[in-house]
Amino acid sequence: MTPKKILLVAAEVSGDDHAAEVGRFLQKKIPTIKISGIGGDQLAGLGMNILFHVRQMAFLGVGEVIKHLPFILKVHKTLVSHAETEKPNCIILVDYPGFNLRLAKSLKKLNIPIIYYISPQLWAWNSGRVKKIKKYVDQMIVLFPFEEKFYKENGVNAKYVGHPLVDHHHTFLPDSIKQIKKGFVKIGLLPGSRKQEVTSLLNRMIETARSLYKQNIINEAEIVKVDHLEKELYSTQLNDDDFIKIVQKPLKDCLLEYDAVIVASGTATLECGYYGVPMLIVYQVNPLTFILGRLLVKIKNIGLVNIVAEKQVAVELIQDDFSVHRAIREMKILLDENENQKVRNNLLVIREKLGEPGASKRTGQIVLDMLNKN
Numbered sequence: 001m002t003p004k005k006i007l008l009v010a011a012e013v014s015g016d017d018h019a020a021e022v023g024r025f026l027q028k029k030i031p032t033i034k035i036s037g038i039g040g041d042q043l044a045g046l047g048m049n050i051l052f053h054v055r056q057m058a059f060l061g062v063g064e065v066i067k068h069l070p071f072i073l074k075v076h077k078t079l080v081s082h083a084e085t086e087k088p089n090c091i092i093l094v095d096y097p098g099f100n101l102r103l104a105k106s107l108k109k110l111n112i113p114i115i116y117y118i119s120p121q122l123w124a125w126n127s128g129r130v131k132k133i134k135k136y137v138d139q140m141i142v143l144f145p146f147e148e149k150f151y152k153e154n155g156v157n158a159k160y161v162g163h164p165l166v167d168h169h170h171t172f173l174p175d176s177i178k179q180i181k182k183g184f185v186k187i188g189l190l191p192g193s194r195k196q197e198v199t200s201l202l203n204r205m206i207e208t209a210r211s212l213y214k215q216n217i218i219n220e221a222e223i224v225k226v227d228h229l230e231k232e233l234y235s236t237q238l239n240d241d242d243f244i245k246i247v248q249k250p251l252k253d254c255l256l257e258y259d260a261v262i263v264a265s266g267t268a269t270l271e272c273g274y275y276g277v278p279m280l281i282v283y284q285v286n287p288l289t290f291i292l293g294r295l296l297v298k299i300k301n302i303g304l305v306n307i308v309a310e311k312q313v314a315v316e317l318i319q320d321d322f323s324v325h326r327a328i329r330e331m332k333i334l335l336d337e338n339e340n341q342k343v344r345n346n347l348l349v350i351r352e353k354l355g356e357p358g359a360s361k362r363t364g365q366i367v368l369d370m371l372n373k374n
Contacts, residue, residue: 004030004371005088007112008037008048009079009103011057013193013226014267015094016040018118018164018360022092023048025364030371036082038075041227051078055228057099058194065098072099080106087112089374092367093137094118101129104136113370117141117363119151119158121307130154139370141363144308144353159366162359165267169274170357172252177276177344180259180337186220187212187331188254189244190272192264193226195233200284201322203237205262206244208327213243217335222247224254260334262327265303265316273305273313273350278334278343280327281305281316308353313346 006026010019020042026033027046036049038057044050052075059065065072076099083091090113093100097120104114116137120129133140133156140158142148151158189209191202202223209221223234225248234246247254251268255261255275263269265283272279281303301307303316315330317323333339 003032003034005086006035007083007088007091008035008039009100010043010094011038011054011096011099013040013054015096016042016054019043019094020046021164021167021360022364025361026367029368051082076103079103083107083110083112090115090370092117101132108136113138113374115139115141115367115370118143119147139366141366161362162355164359165270165274166354166357167360169252174256180340183219185218185259185335186257187218188258188261189221189223190261190263190268192266195229197264198229198233201264201282204322204324204327206237207324208262208331209244211328212331217332222254224251259340260331267304269303269305270308273347274354276344276347278340279314280330280334281314282322283318284322305350309349
């Protein structure tokens with residue numbers, strides 16, 4: 001019997017993690033399955049044929065996209081050509097809408113079922129994209145109940161499965177709420193998974209930590225390095241900062257130790273929220289991207305943890321608002337014992353919003369059903 005084939009496009013670190021969980025489920029059900037496309041270290045570890053690695057796809061903002069447009073077009077063309085040659089039984093596109101929705105349009109002509117896992121935030125950005133999804137995507141798999149409602153109201157075949165973050169982390173949750181212990185205060189610096197994010201954000205994070213250390217507000221700080229970025233990108237920004245360490249380990253192994261974090265806006269904010277870690281969300285993109293974003297964004301907050309909570313549970317310092325002075329002030333508030341406990345209690349809402357474990361298995365079953373039809 002001919003092995004089942006999947007073309008999978010997971011062009012971001014978080015997408016690689018979530019798609020890998022689905023891949024493990026599918027490999028158990030169909031040991032001979034062949035997966036190829038864009039992925040990272042997690043999918044590579046499953047034996048996926050990596051045509052392009054996530055580190056090649058980390059473009060931040062309009063300026064970066066324009067700069068790398070020839071390469072992006074090459075990737076698009078390669079994936080379409082691969083699908084034409086290999087004729088996969090289905091295609092799975094994970095998040096990354098700027099690229100994936102254009103790819104879906106090209107791939108739709110091949111008459112191969114297209115599954116879109118992890119919805120673009122259309123309800124926050126460009127709801128007009130829903131027309132493209134209705135036209136080019138056969139099955140949306142979404143993480144939040146309100147997304148399923150949104151898509152169904154717009155005539156899109158959508159299924160809510162819950163959030164895969166819960167699958168990764170629910171067994172590691174602490175039994176009690178962490179309390180600050182004077183003399184042992186530790187913070188985390190999480191500058192993101194893209195090179196441009198680390199370059200843009202880490203220096204101000206370090207300067208903030210230095211000031212907090214000199215004022216005896218913290219005793220330790222850790223920079224959480226992501227696997228695919230070189231250590232020099234982080235270490236060159238440190239001086240003789242003995243109190244700051246660079247660590248390379250899963251975020252779940254770090255968060256239980258932190259009294260607070262400074263974190264780049266993104267999926268990591270949701271992980272911090274799930275573990276109840278008080279956070280300051282920061283971000284910076286080039287001015288053109290920011291201006292366009294402000295014109296298009298329809299919601300007040302950009303931090304995913306705030307969006308999911310449907311209220312502000314973490315302060316956001318975006319663009320020029322992210323100064324060392326402002327960051328120090330906000331971190332002092334978060335590291336106050338009473339305020340820290342209050343924020344941790346407020347963050348419990350994130351666990352309620354993210355639902356029960358099993359999202360990856362439910363997603364895998366939808367893919368399996370699609371494969372069995374083709």
